[in-house]
Amino acid sequence: MHVVVIGNGVAGVTAARTIRKRSDAKITIVSSESPHFFSRPALMYIYMGHLEFEHTKPYEDHFWRKNRIDLLHARVDAIDTTARSITMNNGSTLTYDALVLATGSRTAFYDWPGQNLRGVHGFTTLQDLAAIEASSVGARKAIVVGGGLIGVEAAEMLHARGIDVTMLVRENAYWRNVLPPEESAMIGAHLARHGIDIRYNTELRSIDGTECVRGVTLTTGETIASNMVMICTGVRPTTDLALRSGIAVQRGIVVNEFFETSAPHVYAVGDCAEQNGIVELLWYSARAHGEHVGAVICGERSPYARDVFYNSAKFFDIEYQTYGSVPAKLDGVTSIVWQHAHKDRFLRIVHRDGIVCGFNALGLRLRAEICMQWIRARTPVDVVLRDLKRANFNEEFFAWEVAV
Amino acid sequence: MTTINIMLPKEITDRHQLPMHERIGYGMVALAAFLLLLGAFGGPLTASPVLYCLLTIGLSTIGGLMVILPRFRQLPGIKNNGVMTSGLTRRGLLAWMLGVAFTAFYVILYWYPEYLGSMTASVDPISWTLRGAPADRWFLYGTLYTVAVLIMGIRMLAKYRHSPYHLVRTASVMLSQLALAFVLPAILVRLHSHEFYFHYFWPLKPDYLFPSSLQALFASDDKLIVFMGFWTVMMSFIAVPVLTYFFGKRWYCSWVCGCGALAETMGDPFRQNSDKSLKAWKAERWIVHGVLVFIVLTTALIWLNSWYGGEILGSWSASWAKAYGFYIGSLFSGVIGVGFYPIMGSRVWCRFGCPQAAILGLLQKWFSRFRITTNGGQCISCGNCSTYCEMGIDVRSYAQRGVDIKRASCVGCGVCASVCPRGVLKLENQ
Structure with a gap:
């Protein structure tokens, strides 16, 4: 049996490791992002100088050969679900007996004017980090759009490098759509104490500049000058490959309680999957999905039931x-x-x-x-x-x- | 598809220029080091020891505090910003220069003391005050060592002051170094008693259990000296296993020991440079247990020889012990152990060479209630714990599987638990 996993984030890698623990199947992981698995939540620590990229790899490079998991650093361009094969951008193809889509999610851009200017960034991938790194040269001031978990990471990392941060929060308190008021208030005050300029009840209207970012305009008409804009208003499942390949997609790739997609022998897990109308978008859930789909592929066909959140x-x-x-x-x-x-x-x-x-x-x-x-x-x-x-x-x- | 290289643009690192008070402080420390060296050639400095002492020990203390004290004004919490992008903390030119300087100091101290010249005069006033005797090179070394532990200990207290565990533990190593390693032995010299270190035992101080030294202690009329004999036997054979059973090896390695004191204070800025690879772990086990076997054999040989009145082995056991002293005591613990701090991290000696750590480690692994527990599935595999482990333990490999960490080498410093951004690790005596 040959299991091919597309995506080497925590969902895909956990699926591969679970299958290896339970079976002798041939396993291949394909990723366009990086040759090896790294911890996505650790990206901010690279920027802040706490860690180097090497430190964010949860397994030493010899781990993969020892566990007979083949790694391909390539982009998958097409899936032929009838011939059960995938085609990569380097022209080569692979056939599979089971295919796991673990393509994750990317920053959601909501069609703001100027969102393609240089200096506007999402923050989900290694490539995003490299781009942020490049924009940071000489930057003095940044706008973080969105008051959620990635927003506070962005604020912390830029602040650590001496860049002044203004945070635009749509609600009247930090992460108020998730946290009760007391928690929101405590964190908001903590951020302010660290020197973050948080603006509540504000929304972005446009990003201004000709080639590079020069500032932003709020819905109130107020303008704020800045060299960088971090878009942290949420992520969206990466579904284009599935969509192109004729696999059913709504918000995410639609799966049943066994993580099976509409195409036979094709599974989807992690941020890209939608189960019972829900896309979880959570690192811990992605790992749990990976474990479960690994068991399913190895023949243990039990429906996925989420543990206590x-x-x-x-x-x-x-x-x-x-x-x-x-x-x-x-x-x-x-x-x-x-x-x-x-x-x-x-x-x-x-x-x-x-x-x-x-x-x-x-x-x-x-x-x-x-x-x-x-x-x-x-x-x-x-x-x-x-x-x-x-x-x-x-x-x-x-x-x-x-x-x- | 190209591999992404994360490189810090130079402009970014340049922007983090040191504030004025830090520049002045570092300048004062450098000047003090220069004046200390200058004194080796005699001249006006050494002619007035009080001035020499003030311009070296005094100036470096003030300079160090100028750098460190303002840090208490910053918000508490883990701040490892820029550790990986600074040459000093990540094996850059400055780190190599510092490593060479440390190494050279140890080489001169152990084998070419004549080049120290009249540098010992710089600590003469302290030596006369405490010991009632002129300073020698070992007193010079002990003073510099203690000053380093105290100043960098204050830095440690500032850096980790959000954490009660680090405050208590750091205070403990600082106090242990000051009282047990510096003041008390000096007072013993002053009382014309036996210069004795109550916090070192066999096999870290192998000669403490050699027949000649034990016989000398027990044969003394002085009750204090006889007590030292009891103390050293009791600590080696009873206290070590009992305390390690209850608290793990940390009760010694990161709370009491002098080598640990330097590692936990002056070594802290370099802890991330320890090698975490599986290869390094394999090498560590061979080397550290090899040293343990070496010292156990040495001690056994010396006892056998003494038993048979030196007839069987002759002078052979003495040269065996001498070899241990040279290769392990001086070369390994001093030159490599401290000299390589900036390159290989702060615990090279403790991890690869210390026979005491080997014994404590075996006890910790097999007969101890101490372990680091992990918190369910909360690990995000970020790697902060492994990176900042001075003993080179791949903490993450346990944390991400949610299993307890019971490793012989763990000194229980607690930094993995502090740098974890998700609260996954906890040191416990279960």
Whole structure:
């Protein structure tokens, strides 16, 4: 059996590794982005000088040969789903018994005037990073459009290199469409303390300049001068190859609960896949998809069922973890909230009729396994409060003085 | 399709020019080093030791603090910005120059002390105050070493002050170096007692368990000296396994040990240069355990020889011990161990050479409650933990699989847990 994986991000690589663990199939990963797998969330650390590109590779280069996973650095131009073959830009073709599409997502540009000017960037790929690097030469001021996870990464990395950042946020607080008001407020204040100029209730109308970016105009008509514009308003599944090859696509590549697309023997996972109308666009989910599709291809045909949701991020110096469901609008749920008097530490425990359903932690580390187990087992919130110490994952000597 | 090379344009790095107070501070440290060297040739400096001391130890302390103290005003949190783009911290010209300077210093200290000339005069005032005796080259070395640990320890406290673990641990190594390695032995000299280091044991100080030294301690009329005999035996055979069982090897390597003290303070800016490859790990295991076997054999030979009154082996065991002292004690721990800091990271000796670390490591791996635990599936494989591990452990390879890390070499410095942007790692005694 020959399994071909298109895309060497976390979904594709996890699929390949899972198949290798379970079978002797021939495995080939094709990527146009990079010869080897690297950690996409680590790109910002390369720019900031914390890491070199080599450090972001989760496996040493000899890993792939040892595990008999062939890597091709090429772009796939066409899939022939009847002949079960793919054609690459170097003219060569490969036939497959199973094909996994893990093409990920790219920055969504919403047709702003001037979005093709030099100095306008998305931030999802290695190529984006190289372009940002080039634009940074001599740059003094940057506009970050969008107040979400990539937006705060962009703000942090540019700021670390001495570029002044103005952040345009459509909502009235940071990431307010996802976070409850207290969390939004704490992070917004933290960003401001780091010298980020955050403008709430603002939207981009156009990007101005002739060849290079000279500034932006807001919907209010106000203009702000800048050398760079980072578009961080979200990403869109990369579906063009699937679309060209006659595979059903809506927002993402449509898959069933086994990650099977409309074409036989073709699967899709990660950011590019749409399951039950949902595109997850999350690193952790992409990895879970990869594991699941690997098992399916090896004959373990069980439907994918998502575990308790979790996610994490870091907003400059504030670490963020979330487990279960913590809605931005806290309708129908009750919150128990603890906040440190003067440090950026915050814990929210959310319950519905006394049954715990979610956690948000800022500046605190919670033990994932315990929190997820509590949510899975529909634990009463009194029990959670009583045993809260079990969820402490902070370092030693850390004062875990949670007084609810 | 071309490979993307991420290169920092020069204009960007140039923009991060040092602020004025840092430039002055570094200038003062460089001037102090120059004046110290100048004193080797005698002249007016060495004629007035107080002035010489102020212009070297004093000036470098003030310069160092001028660079470091303002950092307490910055917002707390991990700031490794530019570490990979600065030549000093990423094997550039400055790093090589510094490495050559360190290495040259050790070579002169160990084998060509005559070239130190009258440099020891620079620490004479301190030596007379503490020890009631003139300084020798080892006191000069000990003073420079302690000053480096204290100044760079303050830098460490500033850099990691958001983390209570680092504050406590750094304070511990600084205090240990100042009290146990510097002041206490000096006072023992002053009291005409036996110069003894309570925080070093066999096999890091192999001669502490050699029959001649033990016999000398136990035969003394001085109760304090007899206590030293008990202490060294008790620490080597009881405290090491018991404390390691409860806390892992970190209780020693990153809280008490003098080599650890330098690595955790002056070595911190270079920690990312340790080799993380599988190859390096294989080499490490052969070399460090080889050194352990070497010292165990040496000690056994010397005891056997003493047992049989020197009849069987003659002077052979003495030259064997001498070889150990030269190759391991001086060449490995000093020249390579510290001299190569800027190129191979701060723990070259501790990782590849230290027999004490080898013993603690075996205990840690097989008989200890210490481990680094990982937090479910939260790892994003970014590589910060592995990159900033001074012992060259590929921490990420465990974290991304969600398994506990139990590695013989881990000194429990806790930096992997601090640099993790997703809160995945935690040091625990389970």
